[in-house]
Amino acid sequence: MNRAALGLYADIAGHGLVDFSWHVCCGTKRLPSLPSAMRRAVWPSTEEFRRNTPPRCALCDAAVGIMHVDHLEPTFRALVAAFTATHAAAPPDAFDDHPELHMAVFRREDSEYEASWKRYHDEHATLRMLCAKCNLSSPRGSA
Numbered sequence: 001m002n003r004a005a006l007g008l009y010a011d012i013a014g015h016g017l018v019d020f021s022w023h024v025c026c027g028t029k030r031l032p033s034l035p036s037a038m039r040r041a042v043w044p045s046t047e048e049f050r051r052n053t054p055p056r057c058a059l060c061d062a063a064v065g066i067m068h069v070d071h072l073e074p075t076f077r078a079l080v081a082a083f084t085a086t087h088a089a090a091p092p093d094a095f096d097d098h099p100e101l102h103m104a105v106f107r108r109e110d111s112e113y114e115a116s117w118k119r120y121h122d123e124h125a126t127l128r129m130l131c132a133k134c135n136l137s138s139p140r141g142s143a
Contacts, residue, residue: 033095034080034084034092034095034104035076035080036095036103036104037092037095037103037105037106037114038080038117039076040098040104040105041105041106041114041117041121042117042121045118045121045122045125046069047069049069049127050067050069050129053129054129055067056129057130058070058072058128058129059130059131059134060131060133062131062133062134064131065132065133066131067131067132068130068131068132068135068136069127069128070129070130070138071126071127072126073126074124074126076125079120079125083116083120083121087113087116087117087120089112089113091113092107092110094107095107
């Protein structure tokens with residue numbers, strides 16, 4: 001479950017069921033961001049890696065519990081930085097909201113930028129499986 005993407009639903013007379021973010025209600029909403037949209041764009045690749053990789057932690061060798069897909073070297077942040085620094089087009093500055101996950105996603109008009117990013121990620125990312133404990137206790141630059 002993605003706690004950062006939790007939402008609330010209200011049944012408003014005349015409008016039906018309306019969803020809204022508790023972050024907005026409480027004033028803690030993080031603005032949609034390029035890294036968030038980029039992470040969502042490569043989700044199919046990371047899920048394919050998860051499906052095709054034995055569930056064993058690359059650090060502690062654990063084979064039980066929740067496994068996370070982690071970017072080794074370069075880190076996800078480093079990939080984003082390198083791509084945005086070398087890509088000819090300026091990165092988008094506006095994003096859509098995923099209707100179910102409530103996270104930033106690329107807009108339809110930015111599909112070429114998104115496709116270029118996906119290709120770059122597939123060519124340059126080195127992924128590994130980590131148990132939740134190892135991944136969540138590692139320095140944040142590694143995820």
